[in-house]
Amino acid sequence: MTLDELDDPRHMIWITKDGDVLNLREMDEDHLRNATNMVGRQLVNLHKELSASFSCMAMFQGDMATYYAEQAADGLSEDVHEVTIKHAVMLKVCEERNIKF
Numbered sequence: 001m002t003l004d005e006l007d008d009p010r011h012m013i014w015i016t017k018d019g020d021v022l023n024l025r026e027m028d029e030d031h032l033r034n035a036t037n038m039v040g041r042q043l044v045n046l047h048k049e050l051s052a053s054f055s056c057m058a059m060f061q062g063d064m065a066t067y068y069a070e071q072a073a074d075g076l077s078e079d080v081h082e083v084t085i086k087h088a089v090m091l092k093v094c095e096e097r098n099i100k101f
Contacts (some may be wrong), residue, residue, distance in 0.1 A: 008085075011085055011089040012024050012089065012093075014027060024089065024090060024093045025093055025096075025097075029099050032090070032093065032094060032097070032099060033099055033101060035090065036087070036090040036091060036094055036101075037101070039083060039086055039090060040087055043083045043084060043087050046076060046079050046080045046083055047080060049076055050076040050077060050080055053069070053072055053073045053076055054073060056069070057069050057070070057073065
């Protein structure tokens, strides 16, 4: 993760379950706190999935099975990266606004 990624404007938005697009800096404190906590839980779950994926890889035999297991792990790695950035940006905004957890 680089500082440029943290400053990317696309990471400064939050899309609600109703489809509303909000700027993180304009969200009320409770909404931002709850959303940040939710993204943190999502990140923990993605890490668990990725760890399980790597743990299971040794069980697969054959080129195709190994290939698809690696593809799944790569996809999870990309998800972890994106969610890590989103969480870091949200924490940065919380810190700027002095929001406590």
